[in-house]
Amino acid sequence: MPAVEQTVERVKEIDVDKYKYGFSTDIESVRAPKGLSEDIVRFISAKKGEPEWLLDWRLEAYRRWRTMQEPTWAKVHYPKIDFEDLYYYAAPKSTEGPKSLDEVDPELLRTYEKLGIPLKEQEVLAGVQGAPKVAVDAVFDSVSVVTTFKEELAKAGVIFCSISEAVKTHPELVKKYLGSVVPITDNFYATLNSAVFSDGSFVYVPEGVRCPMELSTYFRINAENTGQFERTLIIADKGAYVSYLEGCTAPMRDENQLHAAVVELVALEDAEIKYSTVQNWYPGDAEGKGGVYNFVTKRGDCRGDRSKISWTQVETGSAITWKYPSCILRGHGSRGEFYSIAISNGYQQVDSGTKMIHLGRDTSSRIISKGIAAGFSDNTYRGLVSAHRKATNARNFTCCDSLLIGDRCGAHTVPYIEAKNSSATFEHEATTSKISDDQLFYCLSRGLSEEEAVALIVNGFVRDVLQQLPMEFMAETQKLIGISLEGSVG
């Protein structure tokens, strides 16, 4: 079966329970003791055999973090997190340096199979002619377990591996770019991440190379009481192009799981990075118990002239989402894009949006955000568009649409707009609408079930953004939208 179709089939099988990824895998794991101290930071660094400079970097972040306060400005509410009651490192025991798929714990592979990830290259290759190839880096708890298609990518000169591997094999690149977009002093969670990050993906596309396939990472939290702190670093050198997709799942657990990732993108002259996320962390149960706290810092730096960074996100999971993928438009003529679909149901809380910081001349940005709130959820768009005084002819177009399902949820839009340059042109549009009973009845009278009707209407609402996703993931995402809205009406 072609990989994508296989994935779609898996998603179709969802009917049984609302969150199908809610299984945990019985794999022995190695954990650091609970709590956070300099010793734990040293433990993590030693476990990964890191060079001195990286340990120092982590320790600096750790010391900094000790002086910082948790941010409280977002419109989300949750009990105080006890950072001493978490495990900061968990690694599947049997996966220390697998050389090939054969060496990976078969239990792990079954997990990925359950997730419908086309990990086995041969299945992708055996698919229909012209089936898209997707290289996958799988991160389980905190450790990258397998990366596919490595050789083929290497032929093109593309480096795609786990970040801990990159520290060993390409230290000069890591040293040069790590923390250059999100510095260790950036914010509470990013600083915490810098101190304890365990793994994540690393991508480097050399000058003038168009990455020959989609790159993809699947993250999964498995171990209990474990924070997941992955770190992703993507660099597109001059004139390079890469499209990258991340997918996220976690098992159902009563307690909340903390996820504080950092993603840094660097686009040099004429380079383009397209970064897509399908986030489906466990959202908690119908009463709002459990679920992932997703406190993520994602930022792209359009460092070179005429570079372009495009974020596309589909957020359906997590109990709490706190996430603002941003673009620093430093290069002249650079362009930033943000396309977002954020769906909240049950007791989910979403505070998400973007920042477009125009620094260079003739920079442009575009923000299309579609928020869908159902159940008892709260869905906030928070965004900043700013033009520096030297950013002549900066242009932005923003469109924030909210759709409400039912009358117990909330949608909020909080745009910040700052122009320090009189030649800047900023446009902002916002709408809020509801799925009307009449629309629903019209669909029902044509034979669609209530859930099919809602999924259809919502898919129409988010169409502009869906079209931005890589083809292979569009169908899957449409299904996911339907699933995450199950039980939102009636």
Add this chain to the structure above:
Amino acid sequence: MLEIKNLHAKVDGREILNGLDLTIPAGEVHAIMGPNGSGKSTLSYVLAGKDDYEVTDGSVTWKGEDLLAMEPDERAAAGVFLAFQYPMEIPGVATMTFLRSAVNAVRKARGEEEYSTPDFLRTVKEKAKDLKIDMEMLRRPLNVGFSGGEKKRNEILQMSLLEPGLCILDETDSGLDIDALRIVADGVNALRSPERCMLVITHYQRLLNHIVPDRVHVLSKGRVARSGGPELALELEKSGYADYGDEATAA
């Protein structure tokens, strides 16, 4: 086929249907006429199962089954189709996508196989051609920016695709010019068959020149005040609804 007995229904606490009786045998087309506020549209919504329409008494039997016990989508699967007076707009959803979702949902519920993409496209093309519907229109979001005529033709296209046993047309003639009316009426007439019955709701007689009914019923104050053959419609055209409680005409 359709048997309505002593039907009482309330909207917003007001009783609109007040002991309505009506039987439509298989293969027949019945017209419902009546002044504004006599309960014509309410009847169509009650039959299709719209929420806020509360049935307080009486029964509706469709092919021997209790229609009122079914959800709206179950009624659609059982063959009930309502052509809306004001079809709803659904932004971002291509008309073609909507048609296909609806047809396949109904086919699935009826235990039939879902259409393959080429089969579906062929079927739609054929039926759209008869209704002079351009394929370009079907690529546009459902009913968004459609003219009155386009909306009504789209309703008839859905009707013909869903192959219902009971077609209810709620003021399908409203907002149509004479050419559009003729196209729509031809579409409806093409669907007349011995297995199918139709309920044509209209304020004006003119639609009934094109869709000639077997029986005409006049609704007044939520019940059938008078029934007759097609000639009854012509008579009403002359005398108006003054005898049936229409204040506008009476004044």
